[in-house]
Amino acid sequence: MEIVQQVPQRDATGVATGQQHDQPTRERVVRSILDNGPSTTATLAERLSLTPAAVRRHLDQLIEEGVLEARQPRASTTRGRGRPAKVFVLTELGRDRFDQAYDDLAVQAIRFLAETGGADAVRAFAERRASVLERRFDDVTAEHPELEASEALARTLSEEGYAAAVREIPVGEQLCQQHCPVSHVAHEFPELCEAETAAFSRMLGRHVQRLATIAHGDGVCTTCIPTVQGSTAPSTTTSGSTTHTERVTR
The missing domain is CATH 3.30.1380 (Muramoyl-pentapeptide Carboxypeptidase; domain 2)
Structure with missing residues (x-):
């Protein structure tokens, strides 16, 4: 019996078609970080009126795509006890999505x-x-x-x-x-x-x-x-x- 491997179809931008419905939200996440700088999951959830779980799912995908990366916050910006929340920043690839075509x-x-x-x-x-x-x-x-x-x-x-x-x-x-x-x-x-x-x-x-x-x-x-x-x-x-x-x- 021949085994046929299912290859996800992708649109012209390389995004799997099954993920297309999430793309507008991910673009909002990326734009929010572009406009406001390094952001935590909680900050993004509040800013975009999303649940933290939903934001984490989009962040995981954007990191996998190489658009974002997680970093430890600067020591001067952390407050209180406990492990500080990671902040997410745009990578060079992520910035290429905007005004760097030339x-x-x-x-x-x-x-x-x-x-x-x-x-x-x-x-x-x-x-x-x-x-x-x-x-x-x-x-x-x-x-x-x-x-x-x-x-x-x-x-x-x-x-x-x-x-x-x-x-x-x-x-x-x-x-x-x-x-x-x-x-x-x-x-x-x-x-x-x-x-x-x-x-x-x-x-x-x-x-x-x-x-x-x-x-x-x-x-x-x-x-x-x-x-x-x-x-x-x-x-x-x-x-x-x-x-x-x-x-x-x-």
Whole structure:
């Protein structure tokens, strides 16, 4: 007797047809993590009005697909006794679902620029890109004079696809970018992040400090905006970050 192996049919995206009815919910889970950053099962369940069991089922599938990965929370964000709940973050593959369709092409283009024009050409490109962001920031502040500078910057970044928000912290404010449309490029060419950080400093009129970046494996890009005025020269580190109450900037 011939044994016929049943192979699940898949749609054009590679998802098994038996799982298609779950796909919209999984996309909501992924989008929620993109917009809000690393999230626990309980947080996702509350945010999406789902049961924790349902969320765990979707998380397990997304991890199997390579879209998400589980991480231990940063020590500075854990409270109380007991084992802290894991947080779920987007992988590089997960971020590819969004705005990075042309990222590989951009990497190739900047590699060519580096080969033909050298490091100065790459820096010039990064600074020109940052200047475009500054012009957009000027437009936002003109359109919304009621916004504080940090809130206007967060809105500007969100309109450019960075899913940004401002949070209050004890030493001032923290700018969080939950998404980076150019993370592949910035991973290879940190000049993009450096020029962006310098532009933040100019737009806000104060010293800012980069704490973490998606391009270097962190779940979110974070920039500290101290209350005390200081040098406008940006400083970049990769230390942990602390999040607090989020201001509405979207």
